[in-house]
Amino acid sequence: MEGIYMDAAATTPARPEVIEAVRKMLGQDFGNPSSLHAPGVNAEKEIKKARRRVAESIGAGPGQVIFTSGGTEANNLAIRSLIRPGGHCISTPIEHPSVQETFRFLARQDCVVDYCRVDREGNIDIQHLEQILHPASCFLSLALVNNEIGTVQDLEEIVRVARKKAPRILIHTDAVQAWGKLQLDWDRMGVDALTISAHKTGGPKGAGALVVCRPELIKPLLWGGEQEEGLRSGTENTPGIVGMGVAATLLPEEKKIRAMTRIKQEFFQQIREGITGVELIGPSPEKSVPHILNLSFPGLPAQVLVQALSREGIYASSGSACSSHRHQISYVLQALGLEKEVASSAIRFSFLDDISSSQAAVAADKVIQVVNQMKKVMRNV
Amino acid sequence: MEGIYMDAAATTPARPEVIEAVRKMLGQDFGNPSSLHAPGVNAEKEIKKARRRVAESIGAGPGQVIFTSGGTEANNLAIRSLIRPGGHCISTPIEHPSVQETFRFLARQDCVVDYCRVDREGNIDIQHLEQILHPASCFLSLALVNNEIGTVQDLEEIVRVARKKAPRILIHTDAVQAWGKLQLDWDRMGVDALTISAHKTGGPKGAGALVVCRPELIKPLLWGGEQEEGLRSGTENTPGIVGMGVAATLLPEEKKIRAMTRIKQEFFQQIREGITGVELIGPSPEKSVPHILNLSFPGLPAQVLVQALSREGIYASSGSACSSHRHQISYVLQALGLEKEVASSAIRFSFLDDISSSQAAVAADKVIQVVNQMKKVMRNV
Numbered sequence: 001m002e003g004i005y006m007d008a009a010a011t012t013p014a015r016p017e018v019i020e021a022v023r024k025m026l027g028q029d030f031g032n033p034s035s036l037h038a039p040g041v042n043a044e045k046e047i048k049k050a051r052r053r054v055a056e057s058i059g060a061g062p063g064q065v066i067f068t069s070g071g072t073e074a075n076n077l078a079i080r081s082l083i084r085p086g087g088h089c090i091s092t093p094i095e096h097p098s099v100q101e102t103f104r105f106l107a108r109q110d111c112v113v114d115y116c117r118v119d120r121e122g123n124i125d126i127q128h129l130e131q132i133l134h135p136a137s138c139f140l141s142l143a144l145v146n147n148e149i150g151t152v153q154d155l156e157e158i159v160r161v162a163r164k165k166a167p168r169i170l171i172h173t174d175a176v177q178a179w180g181k182l183q184l185d186w187d188r189m190g191v192d193a194l195t196i197s198a199h200k201t202g203g204p205k206g207a208g209a210l211v212v213c214r215p216e217l218i219k220p221l222l223w224g225g226e227q228e229e230g231l232r233s234g235t236e237n238t239p240g241i242v243g244m245g246v247a248a249t250l251l252p253e254e255k256k257i258r259a260m261t262r263i264k265q266e267f268f269q270q271i272r273e274g275i276t277g278v279e280l281i282g283p284s285p286e287k288s289v290p291h292i293l294n295l296s297f298p299g300l301p302a303q304v305l306v307q308a309l310s311r312e313g314i315y316a317s318s319g320s321a322c323s324s325h326r327h328q329i330s331y332v333l334q335a336l337g338l339e340k341e342v343a344s345s346a347i348r349f350s351f352l353d354d355i356s357s358s359q360a361a362v363a364a365d366k367v368i369q370v371v372n373q374m375k376k377v378m379r380n381v
Numbered sequence: 382m383e384g385i386y387m388d389a390a391a392t393t394p395a396r397p398e399v400i401e402a403v404r405k406m407l408g409q410d411f412g413n414p415s416s417l418h419a420p421g422v423n424a425e426k427e428i429k430k431a432r433r434r435v436a437e438s439i440g441a442g443p444g445q446v447i448f449t450s451g452g453t454e455a456n457n458l459a460i461r462s463l464i465r466p467g468g469h470c471i472s473t474p475i476e477h478p479s480v481q482e483t484f485r486f487l488a489r490q491d492c493v494v495d496y497c498r499v500d501r502e503g504n505i506d507i508q509h510l511e512q513i514l515h516p517a518s519c520f521l522s523l524a525l526v527n528n529e530i531g532t533v534q535d536l537e538e539i540v541r542v543a544r545k546k547a548p549r550i551l552i553h554t555d556a557v558q559a560w561g562k563l564q565l566d567w568d569r570m571g572v573d574a575l576t577i578s579a580h581k582t583g584g585p586k587g588a589g590a591l592v593v594c595r596p597e598l599i600k601p602l603l604w605g606g607e608q609e610e611g612l613r614s615g616t617e618n619t620p621g622i623v624g625m626g627v628a629a630t631l632l633p634e635e636k637k638i639r640a641m642t643r644i645k646q647e648f649f650q651q652i653r654e655g656i657t658g659v660e661l662i663g664p665s666p667e668k669s670v671p672h673i674l675n676l677s678f679p680g681l682p683a684q685v686l687v688q689a690l691s692r693e694g695i696y697a698s699s700g701s702a703c704s705s706h707r708h709q710i711s712y713v714l715q716a717l718g719l720e721k722e723v724a725s726s727a728i729r730f731s732f733l734d735d736i737s738s739s740q741a742a743v744a745a746d747k748v749i750q751v752v753n754q755m756k757k758v759m760r761n762v
Contacts, residue, residue, distance in 0.1 A: 003419070010416050011616060014407035022620070023404060026395035026585055035391050035698055036684060037691035038384070069450035069587065072605040072615030098605030098614060105604055199616065204407055206450065206587045206618030221602060223486055224453040224479030233479060234453030235392060235580065237587030237621070239403070303417060310418035317416055 003313025004363045008200075008291050009147055009177060009350035010317055014243065015202040021246045022204055025239040033236050034225065043238050050245025054209055057179070057248040058194070060186040066210045066218065066231050067241050071176040071197035072098040073221065074210035077232075078172040078193040079103065079141055081219045087138035089113045090129070090162075093335035094122055094146055096174055100331075103141075116142075120336050121283045122151030126161055133165035140169055144189075145177035148319060148332045148348055149282030150292030152182065159190045170217070176200055176208075180251040180353070181289050186211065198240065201353075203247030207240030252353040260290040260351055267349070267360045268293055274368035281333065281346050291353070296338075296346040297371050299378060305347060308374055314366050317348045384694025385744045389581075389672050390528055390558060390731035391698055395624065396583040402627045403585055406620040414617050415606065424619050431626025435590055438560070438629040439575070441567040447591045447599065447612050448622050452557045452578035453479040454602065455591035458613075459553040459574040460484065460522055462600040468519035470494045471510070471543075474716035475503055475527055477555055481712075484522075497523075501717050502664045503532030507542055514546035521550055525570075526558035529700060529713045529729055530663030531673030533563065540571045551598070557581055557589075561632040561734070562670050567592065579621065582734075584628030588621030633734040641671040641732055648730070648741045649674055655749035662714065662727050672734070677719075677727040678752050680759060686728060689755060695747050698729045 005013075014022070025046065031039030033047050048062070055062045068074045075098040083089055083106060091103050093115045107113045114132040117125040124142065140162050145152050155173060162169050172193040178184060180201030186194070197208040212218060215231060224233030252260075265285045272278055281294040297305065302318035309316055319330035333343035349367075351360070386394075395403070406427065412420025414428050429443070436443045449455045456479040464470055464487060472484050474496045488494045495513040498506040505523065521543050526533050536554060543550050553574040559565060561582030567575070578589040593599060596612060605614030633641075646666045653659055662675040678686060683699035690697055700711035714724035732741070 005420065007413070007416055007418065007420075010421070011411060011413040013409075013411040016408075019404055019407050022407060023400055026400045026403060026624075027397075028394075030392060030394040031696075032388070032392040035388055035696070036687045037388065037696040037698070039386065039388075039696055040391075069454070069618065070615045072603055073450070075605070076603050096605070097607070098603070101604035101607075101614070197616075204620060205616055206621045222453055222457050222479070223482035224457070224477070226478070226482075233482070234451045235578075235586055237450065239585060240587045240618070240621070243407075306417045315412075315416070315418040315420055317418070 003315060004359055005352060006314060006316045006349045006363060008352045009348060011199050011205065012202055012352060014204050015247060015250055017250060018203055018243045018246045022239040022243045025242045029238070033238065034227065046242050047236055047238060050241045053245040053248040055211070057251060058184040058186045058211065060211050064211050064213065064215065066212060066215065066228050067236065068208045068210055068232060069206055069237065070199070070208040071174070071195050074195040074197070074208045075099050075174055076102050077210050077218065077221050078195060079106070080221065081217055082139050082170040082172060082193060083111055084138040086110045087112070088134065088136060089139040089141070090116055090132060090137060091141050092116050092118055092124060094118055094332045095141070095143055096147055096176070099141055099143070099174055118335060120338070122146045122149050122336060124153055124158060126157065129158065130161055130165060133162060135166055137166035137169050139172070141172040141174070143174040143177070145175070145181070145289045146282070146332065147177045148330060149294045149336070150288035151283050152287070152289055155189055155191070177289060177292070181257065181291055183254070198244035198247055201247060202250055204240050204243040206237055207244040209244070256353055257290050260353055260355070261286060263355055263357055263360045264290060264293050264351060266357065267364050268295070270361060270364035271295065271367055274364070275371050279342055281336070281338065281342070291351045293349045294346055295349065296342045298341050298345050300345050300371065300374050302345050302347055305345070305371070305374065308370050309367065312366050312370055314363055314370070318346065319348065384696060385740055386733060387695060387697045387730045387744060389733045390729060392580050392586065393583055393733060395585050396628065396631055398631060399584055399624045399627045403620040403624040406623045410619070414619060415608065427623050428617055428619060431622045434626040434629040435577070436592070438632060439565040439567045439592065441592050445592050445594065445596065447593060447596065447609050448617065449589045449591055449613060450587055450618065451580070451589040452555070452576050455576040455578070455589045456480050456555055457483050458591050458599065458602050459576060460487070460520070461602065462598055463520050463551040463553060463574060464492055465519040467491045468493070469515065469517060470520040470522070471497055471513060471518060472522050473497050473499055473505060475499055475713045476522070476524055477528055477557070480522055480524070480555055499716060501719070503527045503530050503717060505534055505539060507538065510539065511542055511546060514543060516547055518547035518550050520553070522553040522555070524555040524558070526556070526562065526670045527663070527713065528558045529711060530675045530717070531669035532664055533668070533670055536570055536572070558670060558673070562638065562672055564635070579625035579628055582628060583631055585621050585624040587618055588625040590625070637734055638671050641734055641736070642667060644736060644738055644741045645671060645674050645732060647738065648745050649676070651742060651745035652676065652748055655745070656752050660723055662717070662719065662723070672732045674730045675727055676730065677723045679722050679726050681726050681752065681755050683726050683728055686726070686752070686755065689751050690748065693747050693751055695744055695751070699727065700729070
């Protein structure tokens with residue numbers, strides 16, 4: 001691809017090692033893991049290895065990993081398994097559509113859902129959380145990292161508060177934007193379930209996982225051949241799963257993550273100097289997740305700007321990919337309480353982990369040029 | 382892989398062109414189809430092409446194809462969308478677990494399911510079907526080709542009978558073992574929904590499709606970003622979908638299919654001459670689907686035989702892959718009314734479409750050798 005890709009929160013290219021592993025599982029090692037012959041046994045062994053690798057990447061046990069077709073399926077599986085019919089659930093207004101829509105659907109049935117307030121930077125209002133929790137609250141789901149503005153929640157504190165007020169609460173976190181960007185420690189997080197997705201961090205699309213404390217709590221979404229210990233039927237997507245396993249071994253190290261944060265800060269600094277009136281949305285760049293920066297260019301419609309940037313070879317996004325086609329202001333940005341003018345001009349820049357300082361500088365220059373050009377045109381209209 | 386793979390009904394290796402397409406979508410063309418920038422638009426275009434290719438392979442329209450994570454998800458989606466709560470449904474006792482288990486679950490709720498009898502060769506008993514149909518029957522699901530014994534149902538006749546007795550019935554067929562082995566003509570079949578899976582015919586694992594007459598009848602199994610026109614949320618598995626599209630253009634032609642049938646007949650003939658007491662299960666080889674041959678070697682436990690064959694480089698299966706780990710007699714074979722001794726010694730040989738006569742002859746020789754050797758050992762025990 002020519003140009004500079006700044007939409008890593010939407011998806012990433014698979015790493016060469018992942019592509020090689022997928023290729024091998026499609027051709028040479030194509031057996032069905034359920035088959036009893038050698039090619040089947042071999043495929044089963046490869047799945048087992050992938051399961052161990054994914055588990056190890058967050059410090060969980062292999063028996064806690066359920067492979068799914070991606071983050072959306074894992075989020076659906078977690079929520080629909082862990083709520084109690086008629087029970088009181090808690091979420092936030094800034095969740096990914098796969099969480100938000102699932103709660104919306106369940107709320108139409110017999111589930112009561114309360115949404116915890118967030119501040120202008122997307123942080124959960126812990127006092128409000130305490131207020132809406134009650135001793136019988138049964139389920140809490142919130143993203144560890146917000147996908148549009150990069151806010152990192154204080155998960156340990158949230159878990160502590162929730163368990164104190166509601167001792168039997170089950171807690172799920174969507175960690176899709178956190179895997180490979182923050183150090184995840186399963187035991188320290190103390191959640192009951194956690195979602196990750198391969199393609200957000202160098203793995204293949206079509207593979208994700210739900211990591212669960214107690215697999216016996218999971219109610220399958222699909223019925224059939226009882227793969228994944230009966231929790232996810234369907235012939236295993238061996239190329240996807242094995243590719244995800246390889247991606248799990250290639251997550252960027254601390255040093256690279258620190259470099260990403262620095263590059264993001266430089267990028268922001270350069271844009272702030274080159275464009276008047278640019279507004280940062282969400283936390284300050286050193287506090288948010290290393291790969292996400294959300295900036296608003298008031299007066300310029302975000303979708304038009306995304307397309308103008310694309311023509312110049314800068315690939316960024318308005319809102320999340322999952323809602324970009326709806327042509328409306330992001331519900332996440334609305335929930336932050338942003339002015340409509342700011343929200344409707346917001347662009348998410350999200351960085352691949354191998355971006356260089358010089359690439360980011362070239363990208364910032366292009367953004368400055370396109371934005372200033374567009375501003376001139378808009379004034380003349 | 383060394384040896385001769387005779388388990389094509391469980392899964393197949395992806396064709397080289399498919400692997401190349403997957404590789405391209407993982408690396409170069411990795412964009413998220415929901416993104417508005419050039420890489421996103423490009424990925425969307427590739428999905429569109431795949432949709433057209435899959436639709437064309439069975440004579441349906443592209444707007445009728447819903448991509449899923451595979452056959453199991455497509456079967457679940459069809460059944461759970463098309464049944465009417467409290468309604469009368471019909472299926473058969475020889476369906477794939479993803480159909481059977483879904484009906485079993487639904488029957489525990491408020492759905493009434495009747496199972497149409499099949500004869501010893503797996504053919505639906507049309508008279509019995511007429512008896513159990515009533516004017517208000519709402520849903521019928523049956524596999525066009527049985528996955529264990531290769532019976533091809535007379536779908537057109539079944540559809541005619543069903544619609545005559547129950548004018549508003551919705552009909553689904555699991556065509557996973559038929560795609561690429563029989564000429565499928567959407568209009569002639571006259572069903573409301575049809576399931577296919579990529580990996581059974583040279584495509585990648587993790588991709589399948591439900592083809593539907595009226596997409597508006599489909600109730601999504603997953604909630605979220607509303608991909609696939611809102612019917613299947615989750616970032617599209619672009620490598621899987623595009624790979625499936627390529628596989629759809631490479632389905633074997635009539636001539637190759639005829640050759641497969643001939644090779645299967647020769648294989649059967651050779652084994653029959655070399656092993657006394659071998660029993661054919663299911664229809665005669667010229668009537669069943671070209672790639673499946675189920676043979677019983679009474680006295681030899683199927684799972685032990687599968688493993689013994691595997692050690693000699695012949696990869697066949699006992700029952701379907703999806704239930705091979707359960708170590709029990711196949712429910713499909715039981716439903717045919719086979720004697721326990723015959724059913725528990727049944728081996729499914731299923732042929733890749735590029736198998737040669739000489740490979741099949743080598744395989745038959747090995748089977749003869751292993752079976753006769755095992756018989757000798759069993760007698761001496």
